[in-house]
Amino acid sequence: MSKDKVELFDQDGRSRGFYSGRNRLNELTGKEWVYWSKSVINRPYPPSLQHRLRSRHGGQKPPELCADLIRLFTKGGGRVLDPFAGVGGTLLGAALCGRQALGIELNPEWVRIYRRVCALEGLAEQRLECGDSRDKLRELAAEGLRFDLLLTDVPYWQMDKARRSTGAFKRVGEAQRPRRASKLQAFNDREPRSKEEWLEGLQAVFAAAISLLEPRAYLAVFIGDMYHGGRLHFLSADLAAALQDLGLVLKANLIWYDVSKSLHVYGYQYEFIPSMIHQSILVLRK
Ligand SMILES: C[S@@+](CC[C@H](N)C(=O)[O-])C[C@H]1O[C@@H](n2cnc3c(N)ncnc32)[C@H](O)[C@@H]1O
Numbered sequence: 429m430s431k432d433k434v435e436l437f438d439q440d441g442r443s444r445g446f447y448s449g450r451n452r453l454n455e456l457t458g459k460e461w462v463y464w465s466k467s468v469i470n471r472p473y474p475p476s477l478q479h480r481l482r483s484r485h486g487g488q489k490p491p492e493l494c495a496d497l498i499r500l501f502t503k504g505g506g507r508v509l510d511p512f513a514g515v516g517g518t519l520l521g522a523a524l525c526g527r528q529a530l531g532i533e534l535n536p537e538w539v540r541i542y543r544r545v546c547a548l549e550g551l552a553e554q555r556l557e558c559g560d561s562r563d564k565l566r567e568l569a570a571e572g573l574r575f576d577l578l579l580t581d582v583p584y585w586q587m588d589k590a591r592r593s594t595g596a597f598k599r600v601g602e603a604q605r606p607r608r609a610s611k612l613q614a615f616n617d618r619e620p621r622s623k624e625e626w627l628e629g630l631q632a633v634f635a636a637a638i639s640l641l642e643p644r645a646y647l648a649v650f651i652g653d654m655y656h657g658g659r660l661h662f663l664s665a666d667l668a669a670a671l672q673d674l675g676l677v678l679k680a681n682l683i684w685y686d687v688s689k690s691l692h693v694y695g696y697q698y699e700f701i702p703s704m705i706h707q708s709i710l711v712l713r714k
Pocket residue numbers: 485487488489490511512513514515516517518532533534535538559560561562580581582583584612613614615616
Protein backbone atom coordinates (compact mmCIF):
# COMPACT_ATOMS: atom_id res chain seq x y z
CA MET A 429 0.00 0.00 0.00
CA SER A 430 1.32 3.45 -0.84
CA LYS A 431 2.53 5.51 2.12
CA ASP A 432 0.12 8.35 1.45
CA LYS A 433 -2.94 6.10 1.98
CA VAL A 434 -4.42 5.49 5.40
CA GLU A 435 -7.34 3.25 6.34
CA LEU A 436 -10.11 5.06 8.26
CA PHE A 437 -12.73 3.51 10.55
CA ASP A 438 -16.18 4.66 11.66
CA GLN A 439 -17.30 4.96 15.30
CA ASP A 440 -18.28 1.27 15.34
CA GLY A 441 -14.85 0.18 14.13
CA ARG A 442 -15.96 -0.64 10.56
CA SER A 443 -13.57 0.24 7.76
CA ARG A 444 -14.56 3.35 5.77
CA GLY A 445 -11.92 2.61 3.12
CA PHE A 446 -8.66 4.41 2.41
CA TYR A 447 -7.99 8.14 2.59
CA SER A 448 -5.34 9.50 0.26
CA GLY A 449 -3.03 12.28 1.46
CA ARG A 450 -3.26 13.66 -2.08
CA ASN A 451 -6.98 14.45 -1.62
CA ARG A 452 -7.21 18.24 -2.04
CA LEU A 453 -10.96 18.57 -1.64
CA ASN A 454 -12.27 16.65 1.36
CA GLU A 455 -11.57 14.00 3.98
CA LEU A 456 -13.53 11.18 2.33
CA THR A 457 -12.03 7.80 1.59
CA GLY A 458 -11.90 6.57 -2.01
CA LYS A 459 -14.97 4.40 -1.39
CA GLU A 460 -16.91 7.34 0.06
CA TRP A 461 -15.83 9.67 -2.78
CA VAL A 462 -17.17 7.16 -5.35
CA TYR A 463 -20.47 6.90 -3.43
CA TRP A 464 -20.90 10.70 -3.35
CA SER A 465 -20.05 11.10 -7.03
CA LYS A 466 -23.49 9.65 -7.86
CA SER A 467 -25.76 12.19 -9.55
CA VAL A 468 -28.80 11.05 -7.51
CA ILE A 469 -29.00 11.23 -3.71
CA ASN A 470 -31.56 8.71 -2.51
CA ARG A 471 -30.44 8.26 1.08
CA PRO A 472 -33.27 8.61 3.60
CA TYR A 473 -32.92 11.50 6.04
CA PRO A 474 -35.37 10.71 8.87
CA PRO A 475 -36.73 13.66 10.92
CA SER A 476 -34.17 14.83 13.49
CA LEU A 477 -32.95 17.83 15.48
CA GLN A 478 -36.37 19.25 16.50
CA HIS A 479 -37.82 18.54 13.07
CA ARG A 480 -41.35 19.59 14.15
CA LEU A 481 -40.15 22.93 15.41
CA ARG A 482 -38.10 23.54 12.26
CA SER A 483 -41.09 22.47 10.13
CA ARG A 484 -42.82 25.75 10.98
CA HIS A 485 -40.59 27.13 8.23
CA GLY A 486 -41.85 24.80 5.50
CA GLY A 487 -38.67 24.81 3.41
CA GLN A 488 -36.21 23.44 5.96
CA LYS A 489 -33.58 20.99 4.76
CA PRO A 490 -32.33 17.91 6.63
CA PRO A 491 -29.22 18.89 8.61
CA GLU A 492 -27.70 15.43 7.92
CA LEU A 493 -28.00 15.99 4.15
CA CYS A 494 -26.34 19.38 4.59
CA ALA A 495 -23.60 17.69 6.64
CA ASP A 496 -23.06 15.12 3.86
CA LEU A 497 -22.68 17.91 1.29
CA ILE A 498 -20.35 19.88 3.55
CA ARG A 499 -18.17 16.76 4.07
CA LEU A 500 -18.04 16.32 0.29
CA PHE A 501 -16.87 19.87 -0.46
CA THR A 502 -14.67 20.81 2.52
CA LYS A 503 -12.00 19.48 4.81
CA GLY A 504 -12.28 19.48 8.62
CA GLY A 505 -12.53 23.00 10.04
CA GLY A 506 -13.78 24.37 6.69
CA ARG A 507 -15.89 27.56 6.70
CA VAL A 508 -19.35 27.49 5.14
CA LEU A 509 -21.53 30.44 4.14
CA ASP A 510 -25.34 30.33 3.81
CA PRO A 511 -26.90 33.67 2.74
CA PHE A 512 -30.47 32.23 2.95
CA ALA A 513 -30.20 30.34 6.22
CA GLY A 514 -33.88 29.79 7.20
CA VAL A 515 -34.07 27.74 10.40
CA GLY A 516 -30.49 26.65 9.96
CA GLY A 517 -30.23 23.38 7.96
CA THR A 518 -26.73 24.37 6.79
CA LEU A 519 -25.65 25.67 10.20
CA LEU A 520 -26.82 22.54 12.01
CA GLY A 521 -25.21 20.38 9.32
CA ALA A 522 -21.90 22.20 9.81
CA ALA A 523 -22.08 21.58 13.57
CA LEU A 524 -22.68 17.85 12.92
CA CYS A 525 -19.48 17.53 10.89
CA GLY A 526 -17.11 19.84 12.75
CA ARG A 527 -17.14 22.78 10.35
CA GLN A 528 -17.86 26.46 11.04
CA ALA A 529 -20.78 28.10 9.33
CA LEU A 530 -22.14 31.60 9.07
CA GLY A 531 -25.73 32.19 8.03
CA ILE A 532 -27.85 35.21 7.14
CA GLU A 533 -31.63 35.15 7.50
CA LEU A 534 -34.12 37.94 6.86
CA ASN A 535 -36.93 36.68 9.07
CA PRO A 536 -36.33 37.00 12.85
CA GLU A 537 -38.79 34.17 13.54
CA TRP A 538 -36.56 31.66 11.74
CA VAL A 539 -33.51 32.98 13.60
CA ARG A 540 -35.31 32.46 16.93
CA ILE A 541 -36.26 28.91 15.96
CA TYR A 542 -32.65 28.08 14.99
CA ARG A 543 -31.43 29.35 18.37
CA ARG A 544 -34.14 27.38 20.19
CA VAL A 545 -33.15 24.17 18.31
CA CYS A 546 -29.52 24.66 19.35
CA ALA A 547 -30.56 25.16 22.99
CA LEU A 548 -32.85 22.10 23.00
CA GLU A 549 -30.21 19.92 21.31
CA GLY A 550 -27.29 21.25 23.38
CA LEU A 551 -25.50 22.31 20.18
CA ALA A 552 -23.16 25.30 20.06
CA GLU A 553 -24.73 28.08 17.99
CA GLN A 554 -23.04 29.08 14.77
CA ARG A 555 -23.06 32.74 13.81
CA LEU A 556 -26.45 33.66 12.35
CA GLU A 557 -27.00 37.26 11.31
CA CYS A 558 -30.55 38.56 11.05
CA GLY A 559 -30.99 40.89 8.10
CA ASP A 560 -30.92 41.22 4.35
CA SER A 561 -28.03 39.33 2.74
CA ARG A 562 -27.41 42.19 0.33
CA ASP A 563 -26.44 44.42 3.31
CA LYS A 564 -24.95 41.78 5.59
CA LEU A 565 -22.58 40.40 2.93
CA ARG A 566 -21.08 43.88 2.50
CA GLU A 567 -20.48 44.06 6.25
CA LEU A 568 -18.87 40.60 6.26
CA ALA A 569 -16.59 41.63 3.39
CA ALA A 570 -15.47 44.61 5.48
CA GLU A 571 -14.62 42.15 8.30
CA GLY A 572 -12.33 40.34 5.84
CA LEU A 573 -14.13 37.00 6.21
CA ARG A 574 -13.47 34.18 3.73
CA PHE A 575 -15.33 30.88 3.14
CA ASP A 576 -14.50 27.50 1.61
CA LEU A 577 -18.04 26.57 0.55
CA LEU A 578 -21.35 28.28 -0.10
CA LEU A 579 -24.24 25.94 0.71
CA THR A 580 -27.68 27.42 0.42
CA ASP A 581 -31.31 26.91 -0.46
CA VAL A 582 -32.70 29.87 -2.34
CA PRO A 583 -36.01 31.62 -1.50
CA TYR A 584 -38.71 30.45 -3.85
CA TRP A 585 -40.16 32.54 -6.60
CA GLN A 586 -43.53 33.63 -5.16
CA MET A 587 -45.59 32.64 -8.15
CA ASP A 588 -47.76 30.59 -5.82
CA LYS A 589 -48.57 33.30 -3.30
CA ALA A 590 -52.07 34.00 -4.52
CA ARG A 591 -53.29 30.93 -6.34
CA ARG A 592 -52.76 27.18 -6.34
CA SER A 593 -50.47 26.17 -9.14
CA THR A 594 -52.78 23.40 -10.27
CA GLY A 595 -55.76 25.53 -11.26
CA ALA A 596 -58.93 23.45 -11.47
CA PHE A 597 -57.22 20.23 -10.47
CA LYS A 598 -57.06 18.89 -6.95
CA ARG A 599 -55.43 16.01 -5.18
CA VAL A 600 -57.33 12.78 -5.60
CA GLY A 601 -60.07 12.53 -2.93
CA GLU A 602 -59.46 16.04 -1.65
CA ALA A 603 -61.63 19.17 -1.70
CA GLN A 604 -60.17 22.27 -3.32
CA ARG A 605 -58.48 24.43 -0.66
CA PRO A 606 -57.13 27.95 -0.86
CA ARG A 607 -53.37 27.83 -0.88
CA ARG A 608 -51.69 29.23 2.21
CA ALA A 609 -49.41 32.17 1.66
CA SER A 610 -45.85 31.09 1.00
CA LYS A 611 -43.74 31.00 4.14
CA LEU A 612 -40.64 31.39 2.05
CA GLN A 613 -40.76 35.10 1.43
CA ALA A 614 -38.48 36.03 -1.41
CA PHE A 615 -36.54 39.19 -0.62
CA ASN A 616 -39.44 41.14 0.90
CA ASP A 617 -43.18 41.12 1.33
CA ARG A 618 -44.06 42.78 -1.96
CA GLU A 619 -46.51 41.14 -4.32
CA PRO A 620 -45.14 38.29 -6.43
CA ARG A 621 -42.46 39.40 -8.82
CA SER A 622 -41.65 38.20 -12.27
CA LYS A 623 -39.22 35.34 -12.65
CA GLU A 624 -36.68 37.82 -14.04
CA GLU A 625 -36.87 40.00 -10.92
CA TRP A 626 -36.54 36.91 -8.73
CA LEU A 627 -33.42 35.84 -10.66
CA GLU A 628 -31.95 39.35 -10.52
CA GLY A 629 -32.43 39.44 -6.74
CA LEU A 630 -30.64 36.11 -6.40
CA GLN A 631 -27.85 37.26 -8.70
CA ALA A 632 -27.26 40.32 -6.49
CA VAL A 633 -26.85 38.13 -3.40
CA PHE A 634 -24.64 35.57 -5.13
CA ALA A 635 -22.44 38.27 -6.68
CA ALA A 636 -21.76 39.65 -3.18
CA ALA A 637 -21.27 36.16 -1.71
CA ILE A 638 -18.84 34.98 -4.41
CA SER A 639 -16.37 37.69 -3.44
CA LEU A 640 -16.19 36.12 0.05
CA LEU A 641 -15.32 32.66 -1.29
CA GLU A 642 -11.79 31.32 -1.58
CA PRO A 643 -10.53 30.90 -5.16
CA ARG A 644 -11.98 27.73 -6.80
CA ALA A 645 -14.39 27.19 -3.89
CA TYR A 646 -17.55 25.20 -4.57
CA LEU A 647 -21.16 26.32 -4.27
CA ALA A 648 -24.03 23.86 -3.70
CA VAL A 649 -27.47 25.38 -4.21
CA PHE A 650 -30.83 23.72 -3.53
CA ILE A 651 -33.56 24.66 -6.01
CA GLY A 652 -36.86 22.99 -6.82
CA ASP A 653 -38.60 23.14 -10.19
CA MET A 654 -42.28 24.18 -10.05
CA TYR A 655 -45.50 23.48 -11.85
CA HIS A 656 -47.66 26.56 -12.32
CA GLY A 657 -50.25 27.81 -14.78
CA GLY A 658 -50.38 24.50 -16.63
CA ARG A 659 -46.65 24.25 -17.30
CA LEU A 660 -43.39 23.22 -15.74
CA HIS A 661 -41.05 26.05 -14.74
CA PHE A 662 -37.53 24.70 -15.08
CA LEU A 663 -36.22 26.95 -12.28
CA SER A 664 -33.10 24.86 -11.74
CA ALA A 665 -32.06 25.53 -15.35
CA ASP A 666 -32.99 29.23 -15.06
CA LEU A 667 -30.96 29.62 -11.88
CA ALA A 668 -28.01 27.66 -13.32
CA ALA A 669 -27.93 30.06 -16.29
CA ALA A 670 -28.17 33.14 -14.01
CA LEU A 671 -25.29 31.90 -11.83
CA GLN A 672 -23.12 31.08 -14.84
CA ASP A 673 -23.70 34.66 -16.00
CA LEU A 674 -21.82 35.68 -12.83
CA GLY A 675 -18.78 33.73 -14.05
CA LEU A 676 -19.36 30.57 -12.01
CA VAL A 677 -18.68 27.22 -13.66
CA LEU A 678 -21.55 24.71 -13.55
CA LYS A 679 -20.23 21.32 -12.44
CA ALA A 680 -23.28 19.19 -11.67
CA ASN A 681 -27.00 18.99 -11.19
CA LEU A 682 -27.40 16.55 -8.30
CA ILE A 683 -30.91 15.23 -7.88
CA TRP A 684 -32.04 14.84 -4.28
CA TYR A 685 -34.80 12.24 -4.37
CA ASP A 686 -36.66 13.00 -1.15
CA VAL A 687 -37.94 9.57 -0.12
CA SER A 688 -40.08 11.16 2.65
CA LYS A 689 -42.29 13.06 0.14
CA SER A 690 -45.80 11.72 -0.32
CA LEU A 691 -47.28 11.55 -3.80
CA HIS A 692 -49.66 14.39 -4.67
CA VAL A 693 -51.73 13.15 -7.57
CA TYR A 694 -52.97 16.14 -9.57
CA GLY A 695 -54.74 16.00 -12.92
CA TYR A 696 -55.61 12.29 -12.70
CA GLN A 697 -57.54 11.17 -15.79
CA TYR A 698 -57.35 14.66 -17.31
CA GLU A 699 -53.77 15.67 -17.81
CA PHE A 700 -50.28 14.54 -16.85
CA ILE A 701 -48.97 16.67 -13.98
CA PRO A 702 -45.81 15.49 -12.22
CA SER A 703 -45.69 14.83 -8.49
CA MET A 704 -42.48 16.62 -7.55
CA ILE A 705 -40.52 14.37 -5.21
CA HIS A 706 -37.07 15.68 -6.03
CA GLN A 707 -35.05 18.86 -5.81
CA SER A 708 -31.92 19.88 -7.64
CA ILE A 709 -28.67 20.70 -5.94
CA LEU A 710 -26.70 22.77 -8.43
CA VAL A 711 -22.96 22.41 -7.95
CA LEU A 712 -20.88 25.32 -9.22
CA ARG A 713 -17.31 26.42 -8.80
CA LYS A 714 -15.78 29.86 -8.48
C1 LIG B 1 -35.65 28.10 1.21
S1 LIG B 1 -35.44 29.00 2.66
C2 LIG B 1 -33.99 28.30 3.42
C3 LIG B 1 -34.30 27.13 4.33
C4 LIG B 1 -33.07 26.55 5.00
N1 LIG B 1 -32.28 25.77 4.10
C5 LIG B 1 -33.42 25.70 6.22
O1 LIG B 1 -32.99 24.53 6.31
O2 LIG B 1 -34.16 26.21 7.06
C6 LIG B 1 -34.88 30.56 2.12
C7 LIG B 1 -34.78 31.60 3.20
O3 LIG B 1 -34.22 32.79 2.66
C8 LIG B 1 -34.74 33.88 3.42
N2 LIG B 1 -34.50 35.11 2.64
C9 LIG B 1 -35.18 35.56 1.57
N3 LIG B 1 -34.63 36.70 1.11
C10 LIG B 1 -33.56 36.98 1.90
C11 LIG B 1 -32.58 38.02 1.92
N4 LIG B 1 -32.58 39.00 1.01
N5 LIG B 1 -31.62 37.97 2.88
C12 LIG B 1 -31.60 36.97 3.80
N6 LIG B 1 -32.50 35.97 3.83
C13 LIG B 1 -33.47 35.96 2.89
C14 LIG B 1 -36.19 33.52 3.63
O4 LIG B 1 -36.73 34.18 4.75
C15 LIG B 1 -36.12 31.99 3.81
O5 LIG B 1 -36.13 31.63 5.17
